[in-house]
Amino acid sequence: MKSPLTNDIKYFDYNATHPPFAEILETCLADYLSGYYNPSGITRFSLKNQGKIEQTRKYFANLTQGQEKQFVFSATGTEANYLLIQSLRVLFPNLDSVIVSPLEHSSMYAALESYGFSAELIQTDLSGVINLFDLEKKLKENPRPVVCIYAGNETGVIQPAEAISKLTKKYDQLYYSDLMQGFCKTDVPFSIFDGYTFSGHKIGGGMGAALTYLPKPNPNFHLFGGGNQENNHRAGTENTFAIECFKQVAEIQMRDLEKKNKRLSEFQSLIEEKLETLGCEIIAKLSKRLPNTTFLILPIQAVDFFLLGMEEKGILVSTGSSCKSRAREASKSLLYMGYSEEEALRCIRISTGYFTTEDDVKTLLSNMENLILKFQ
CATH class of the missing domain: 3.40.640.10 (Type I PLP-dependent aspartate aminotransferase-like (Major domain))
Structure with missing residues (x-):
């Protein structure tokens, strides 16, 4: 299936809405x-x-x-x-x-x-x-x-x-x-x-x-x-x-579930291994998780500027549930899990899907590294 995404957008918010086929x-x-x-x-x-x-x-x-x-x-x-x-x-x-x-x-x-x-x-x-x-x-x-x-x-x-x-x-x-x-x-x-x-x-x-x-x-x-x-x-x-x-x-x-998940699991490992070297904390890393989802705490305070910087590069990630992310409230799920409000407000979610490519992931990680180093 052909991706509906243009080269101008690298989309990492599949958990909010999957791009249409x-x-x-x-x-x-x-x-x-x-x-x-x-x-x-x-x-x-x-x-x-x-x-x-x-x-x-x-x-x-x-x-x-x-x-x-x-x-x-x-x-x-x-x-x-x-x-x-x-x-x-x-x-x-x-x-x-x-x-x-x-x-x-x-x-x-x-x-x-x-x-x-x-x-x-x-x-x-x-x-x-x-x-x-x-x-x-x-x-x-x-x-x-x-x-x-x-x-x-x-x-x-x-x-x-x-x-x-x-x-x-x-x-x-x-x-x-x-x-x-x-x-x-x-x-x-x-x-x-x-x-x-x-x-x-x-x-x-x-x-x-x-x-x-x-x-x-x-x-x-x-x-x-x-x-x-x-x-x-x-x-x-x-x-x-x-x-x-x-x-x-x-x-x-x-039909494609097994093949897709093998690919997304590889992307998940690539994303998390790199981001941990930059000081990010992966939420629930050792728990059984969807292979397409990474929820993490950024090692910086300027999360809003980070998100704007990513968007300017055409990379879309989110701060969590789409029904609440625009309000920039601390995730109640994270608070119940035992994280502080300050930690919860530094979280972003990266979610991949059917149309995600390896080049997309490489672009994501390169730009995340540049922005994290810039705001540290």
Whole structure:
């Protein structure tokens, strides 16, 4: 697949948004322009579009070994997370709290608050891995559903999902997970989760389509009323274009996963070995992580000037979760892990992906070295 990136941009913010697979989006757009019919209509043209949506639902069900009717398409990852948590409220109308990792995306905490749940946070440490003993203690004292992200948006740390699943089953509780960063980036044990979410724009499918897997096909789980789309779970006309892009890009990403990850793992080692010689500290280096993600503490205070300097060279990195990075707040995940606010404010995230090349990495490291030495 041809990269949509120009030579002017070296992109290292894949965890925020994966660059789109231009050829896929262009093909799907051409189909949409000639077949723009509302999939909820009664004509054969509309039914054809509804058929495409159902084929995509079937594809994700086969991929994950899940049940088709429990997959719900929505527009964004945030919306998908809200539907996931809304299902908890329907299942447990009197439940007041949920056991949650301190490493979630901000939308997950917002969804919990919106549906009236308080979040009892699981302990963690500098490893970025949740404390399983603390989780079991909380389950034993007050058995409740558990929400724990699979792969960290910032650190890339992969949580011990199988061990978490065993604990939740031991205490007969549901286990929900945000798979936004893990999907199409590593092997995901889908069957151990009772509910989960992932999104098209995180894998290169463009904006506009995300998925929620619900714990059961209950018609009372619904984000919006007013229509019977998505098996009554989400009223509103489906985005057939985005859903088709989602499927076709997922097929490519899954097909090339092993080969891609071998290359990205080599880039990760190259990046981290070089940056450590410059005084950078790699967050959770010894933990199991996504091969595309490096979260680090810079050995300088002038982080804003560093980022501006990188951007002037056409190199895009970030300070962490895209929903919070613009505000330049200290990462709450890092604070819970035990880092100071001062350390957290010196962090940047480098994330690679399908279109990253060795030349990109060399350009990144050369410019980072020059700027770090300049600001030291």
